[in-house]
Amino acid sequence: MNMPRATVSKLLSFSCVDGPGSRMVLFLQGCNFSCATCHNPHTMAFCNDCGDCVAACHAGSLSLVDGHIHFDPTACDQCDECLRICPIHANPMAQHMELSEVLDRLRRDSVFLDGITVSGGEATVQLKFVTALFKAIKQDPSLAHLTCMIDSNGHLGPAGWAQVLPWTDGVMLDIKAMDPGTHKRLTGRDNTKVLESARILHDAGRLEELRLLVIPGLTDSVAEVAALTDFINGLDPATRLRLNAFQHHGVVGSARDWPAADRACVERVATMLEGAGLSAVARPTVYL
Ligand code: SF4
Ligand code: SF4
Numbered sequence: 001m002n003m004p005r006a007t008v009s010k011l012l013s014f015s016c017v018d019g020p021g022s023r024m025v026l027f028l029q030g031c032n033f034s035c036a037t038c039h040n041p042h043t044m045a046f047c048n049d050c051g052d053c054v055a056a057c058h059a060g061s062l063s064l065v066d067g068h069i070h071f072d073p074t075a076c077d078q079c080d081e082c083l084r085i086c087p088i089h090a091n092p093m094a095q096h097m098e099l100s101e102v103l104d105r106l107r108r109d110s111v112f113l114d115g116i117t118v119s120g121g122e123a124t125v126q127l128k129f130v131t132a133l134f135k136a137i138k139q140d141p142s143l144a145h146l147t148c149m150i151d152s153n154g155h156l157g158p159a160g161w162a163q164v165l166p167w168t169d170g171v172m173l174d175i176k177a178m179d180p181g182t183h184k185r186l187t188g189r190d191n192t193k194v195l196e197s198a199r200i201l202h203d204a205g206r207l208e209e210l211r212l213l214v215i216p217g218l219t220d221s222v223a224e225v226a227a228l229t230d231f232i233n234g235l236d237p238a239t240r241l242r243l244n245a246f247q248h249h250g251v252v253g254s255a256r257d258w259p260a261a262d263r264a265c266v267e268r269v270a271t272m273l274e275g276a277g278l279s280a281v282a283r284p285t286v287y288l
Pocket of ligand 2 (some may be wrong): 056057058059060061062075076079080081082083093161213
């Protein structure tokens with residue numbers, strides 16, 4: 001039987017900001033949204049081996065071998081020019097990892113870890129791999145103490161959640177906007193599946209937290225905040241909601257001209273949310 005393998009944009013051995021405790025984070029390549037505010041746009045697409053980035057690499061790390069992009073990490077100085085030049089927001093440095101490789105990394109570091117988080121891109125684009133990985137972790141006595149979390153944009157239907165949730169401890173879910181038109185402007189898609197995902201995850205006891213990116217003039221309006229409050233109150237007013245402040249770091253395109261969210265803007269949103277009954281609103285820890 002073929003074991004699933006992942007296309008990994010980046011593997012972070014330890015993180016304390018991607019879920020509870022100390023976690024390994026797999027940033028999986030590929031996304032089904034095209035967010036204007038994305039700060040990792042090079043994770044959006046899968047490389048099509050066009051070769052445009054080869055000449056842009058001053059270090060000679062990139063080449064085409066048998067029609068496929070080949071990355072030599074020993075020469076790379078991480079200038080990121082290949083990411084800037086790629087016309088489709090792909091990453092020639094993404095690596096293919098077998099399930100067994102990821103499990104071996106986890107076994108090596110498991111004594112230092114509380115769990116693993118799969119992020120992206122959008123992790124559920126590689127649902128088959130995520131499901132196989134989490135199932136293998138839960139069935140391995142040396143790894144079963146690790147919690148398995150997904151950082152998701154929520155664009156997954158009920159059948160997809162049914163595959164992965166039996167092996168998943170929690171999901172951190174982005175709500176980009178409540179107004180469908182604003183959501184489409186921000187992501188390229190409406191939010192029907194996202195809101196349905198929040199309900200599914202809540203009902204399954206797997207909604208670790210919701211996240212809102214506060215963008216001045218777009219997601220901080222009274223109408224947006226009221227709609228979000230109504231929605232969360234309909235789930236459970238004690239649902240944790242993490243507020244993040246829109247910043248320009250890594251953003252490409254027109255959103256670079258949008259104003260960043262400062263502490264006062266986020267605090268105004270937090271005060272409105274708490275005033276309407278939400279009891280677990282978390283502020284950003286840093287403003288870049
Ligand atoms: S990373 Fe982008 S530019 Fe480089 S080969 Fe792939 S699709 Fe082409
Ligand atoms: S980041 Fe990309 S362009 Fe820069 S040295 Fe590495 S492979 Fe080459």
